[in-house]
Amino acid sequence: MNNNKISKFVNPIRSLKLRVFVVIMLAIIIPALASSIFIVNVTTKNYxxxxxxxxxxxxxxxxxxxINNNYLDQSNENIDIVDAQIEQLAKEYNCRIQVVNSRYVIIKDSNNSEKGKTCISENVIKSFKGETVQVDSKSHNYIEFAIPITSTVSDGEGETKTTVIGSLYINYSTADAVxxxxxxxxxxxxxxxxxxxxALFASWLCAVMFTKPIKRIGISIEEIAKGNMEEEKDYREVMDISNEFRQLVNKLNTQEKSRQEFVSNVSHELKTPITSMKVLADSLLGQQGLPEELYQEFLHDISKEIDRENDIITDLLALVRMEKSESEINISSVNINEILEAVLKRLKPIAESKNIELIFESFRPVIADVDELKFASVATNLVENAIKYNNTDGTVTASLNSDHQYFYLKVTDTGIGISEENQDRVFERFFRVDKARSRETGGTGxxxxxxxxxxMKHHGSIKIHSKEGEGTTFTVRIPLKYIA
Known part of the structure; x- marks a missing residue:
């Protein structure tokens, strides 16, 4: 019950549509908010x-x-001009202006509240030392200036002397900036x-548009699973995914068909020797007083069928072991030339019985990382097949070559050849080009x-080239260095 409640809560969060919606929302809103903060700060600062x-x-x-109107000398007749300017600035900029003389007495206050009083402001005192003071108080929304008023006097010897004779104090309100x-x-x-x-509208629209093709992919997959393999027109990406799934279904169907064929072939191949042995045994049991020679012949045939049954089972077990991903492969650095020479020497009596000439062409010494026994099995199978399916007085040529990365084994015969339509199937289990001849030669398929x-376990490849009536060539390519 709790799991169902959790699933109801979690599933919407895991929805692709919701994630697309959130991502696009954030992609729009975050830059917009950052831009807004930037605009506010920059415009306010500029103002x-x-x-x-x-x-x-x-x-x-x-x-x-x-200075020009000698305003600090209050007896000067031009002080009214400066007074008018002070009043105008104070009114226009909402500021307070004070003029302090050399005795630290405030001779002008735009508020008229401290005129005639002594000024003990720290900033004004600093200005009397020749320092222009500016104080910004953001918390109280004002900017304060204390500016020295100076007088420049010539000493008669070409030099001038600057003296601070007063201070101009102005306090501007910055409430308008706020x-x-x-x-x-x-x-x-x-x-x-x-x-x-x-952003809400665009995110919703994009989420719907983005997930709609995925829903169509799901519908397309359902149709393919039902057996409808017709290709529909849609977005290229949707069509690509549908086509890949269609190919996967076809591959699985092919594998299932191959599996069924394999089971059928195994049953047939295992049953055939047993049927032959039963027929032979029944023949012996059904007849009395047969000559000893006939008994010997029948028993010899039964023994051959048992050997054949054993060969099929042995090969099946070997194939199953090879197909396991964890199957053991003992890699070592070996001389490929020596392996091929040993294989050809072992198979020479079989070739001589059909008057077939075995030729070994070695273009250079080859040292490679392989499983010696398994590679010897590869060479044996290829050369033995070339002998079995060759014509009398024919030729089997095994050639070995290499480059800086791979070595190449070619086994060529002058035998019956393989038709083009069967060449892709020769590596299938139990497939035989000529079933009657295969059984005569003792092959298991x-x-x-x-x-x-x-x-494949050696990370190599094998290819076939054949023409009916002219012969067959198998080409094996394996890396010189094995990389696990």
Whole structure:
């Protein structure tokens, strides 16, 4: 019960449609939010920098007017001009302006609250030392300037002396920058909401469009599984997957057919010797007083059938062992030339009985990593088949060559050959080109199947080239170095 509840919760989360939806949503929203934050910060910073630039320009202009109009000398008739400028700047920029004379007395305050008082501000005192002070208070939304007012006097010897005679203190409010930032944030937030709505719609649309072909793939696979192999027009990727699945089904059907044929062939091949032995035994039992020579003949035939049955079982067990992925293969560095010479020497009596000439062509010495016994079995099967299916007075040629990576064994005969339509089947289990002749020569129909398995275990390949009435050539290619 708990598992069902967990599955109901987990399955939607594992949905491909949901994942596509979330990924596209994040792909749209994250850059949009990052852009929004960037826009807010950059525009606000630029606005504040522009305001500070204006503040500094105003400061310079006011300081120059104070110096040019000798404003610190309150008896000067031009002080009204400077007073008017101070009042205008204070009103326009929402700032407070104070002018402090050399005795630290405030002679002008745009608020008129501290005029005539002594100024003990730290920043003003610093300005009397010739330092221009700027203080930014983001928490209180103001920028404070303390600017030295200087007087330059010539000493009559061509040198000038600069003296601080006062200080200009200005406190600008930056509340408008905060208001501007709020305005930008509101507009960007509206844009983000619109982007979010678009992202929801686009993500849903993309998720539906992305998963729709996958659903069609599922439907196509169901149809193929039902036996409908007709190809439908769709997206190229959908068609490719459907075609690959169709090929897989065909391959599985072929393998199943091959398996059924193999079971049928095994049953037939194992049953044939038993049937022959039963017929021979029944013949002996059904007749009385037969000559001893006839008994000997029948028993000899029964022994041959038993040997044949044993050969089939032995080859079947060998093939099954070879097809196991974990089957043992004992690799060692061996002399391939010596193996082939030993095989040809062992098979020479069989060839001589049919007056067949065995020829060994070695183009160079070959040392390779192989399983010596299994490779000897490959060479034996190929040469023995070449002898069995050859014509009397024919020739069997085994040639050995190599390059920097592989060695090549070619076994060529001048025998009956194999038709083109049967060449792809010669490595099938129990397949025989000429079944009557195969049984006469004692073949089990498994030799080439075992040969191919051994070659494949060595990461090699085996190919056939044949023409009816002219002979057959088997070419084996195996790497010189075995890599597990």
């Amino acid at each position: 504040l920098n522009n305001r500070i630039g204006s503040f500094k320009a105003n400061n310079t202009m006011l300081k120059n007017n104070i 208001d501007y930032k709020d305005y930008i944030v509101r507009n960007v937030a509206i844009a983000d909401v619109l982007v979010l709505i678009f 498994l030799g080439l199947a075992i040969t191919k398995e051994i070659v």
